[in-house]
Amino acid sequence: DAKTTQPTSMDCAEGRAANLPCNHSTISGNEYVYWYRQIHSQGPQYIIHGLKNNETNEMASLIITEDRKSSTLILPHATLRDTAVYYCIVRVDQAGTALIFGKGTTLSVSS
Amino acid sequence: DVKVTQSSRYLVKRTGEKVFLECVQDMDHENMFWYRQDPGLGLRLIYFSYDVKMKEKGDIPEGYSVSREKKERFSLILESASTNQTSMYLCASSVPGHRSSRYGEQYFGPGTRLTVT
Numbered sequence: 001d002a003k004t005t006q007p008t009s010m011d012c013a014e015g016r017a018a019n020l021p022c023n024h025s026t027i028s029g030n031e032y033v034y035w036y037r038q039i040h041s042q043g044p045q046y047i048i049h050g051l052k053n054n055e056t057n058e059m060a061s062l063i064i065t066e067d068r069k070s071s072t073l074i075l076p077h078a079t080l081r082d083t084a085v086y087y088c089i090v091r092v093d094q095a096g097t098a099l100i101f102g103k104g105t106t107l108s109v110s111s
Numbered sequence: 112d113v114k115v116t117q118s119s120r121y122l123v124k125r126t127g128e129k130v131f132l133e134c135v136q137d138m139d140h141e142n143m144f145w146y147r148q149d150p151g152l153g154l155r156l157i158y159f160s161y162d163v164k165m166k167e168k169g170d171i172p173e174g175y176s177v178s179r180e181k182k183e184r185f186s187l188i189l190e191s192a193s194t195n196q197t198s199m200y201l202c203a204s205s206v207p208g209h210r211s212s213r214y215g216e217q218y219f220g221p222g223t224r225l226t227v228t
Contacts, residue, residue: 032215034215041222045219046219049216
C-alpha cells in the first residue's frame with residue numbers, strides 16, 4: 001500500500017471548515033483513498049473514500065487532485081465533537097488485508 | 112446505522128486464563144475482523160472471517176484463535192493470556208467485496224481494553 005504523509009496536528013475554530021491534507025505521491029492506479037477518524041478511547045470511524053472523483057457524504061467531502069498524489073478531507077462546519085485523530089489510508093480494495101493506520105493528524109476544534 | 116458491539120469495554124484477567132472477547136454486528140455483513148491497537152504500533156490485524164465458519168490469519172495470529180458460528184458474531188479467544196496481550200482489541204465488519212471498493216469501508220466497535228496481570 002502507498003505511504004501517506006499528514007501533518008501531525010491542526011487547529012480549527014468551531015463552525016469553520018476544517019481542511020485536512022494528505023500526500024500520497026506513490027499511489028497506484030488501483031488504490032483508493034480512505035479517511036477514518038478516532039475519537040479518544042473509541043474505535044475508528046469510517047468517514048469517506050474515493051478513487052479519483054471528488055466525493056461527498058453527510059459527514060465530509062473528499063477532494064482528490066487530478067494526479068491523485070494528494071487529497072483533502074473537508075469538514076464543512078467543524079464542531080467540538082470533531083476533535084479526533086484523522087487518518088488517511090491508501091489501499092487496494094481487496095479482502096483480508098488490514099487497514100494500516102499511520103500517525104494521522106490530531107485535529108483540535110475549539111470554541 | 113451500522114452497529115458493532117463488543118462484550119466488554121474493560122477487562123482484567125490473570126496470566127494463563129482463557130479469555131473470550133465477543134463481537135456482534137447487526138448489518139448482515141459477511142466480513143468481520145479482529146485488530147489490536149498499541150501505542151506506536153497502530154492497528155494490527157489478528158484474524159478475519161469472510162463467512163460463517165471461515166477464518167483467515169492476519170498479521171499477528173499467534174496466541175489467538177477465533178470462532179464464527181453465526182454470521183453476526185465473531186469471537187476472539189486468548190487461549191492462555193499473557194502480559195504481552197495487554198492491549199486495546201477492536202472488532203470491525205465490512206460489506207462483501209463484490210460491492211466495489213467496500214473492503215476498506217470497515218465499521219468498528221468501541222473496543223475492549225484488556226489488561227493481563
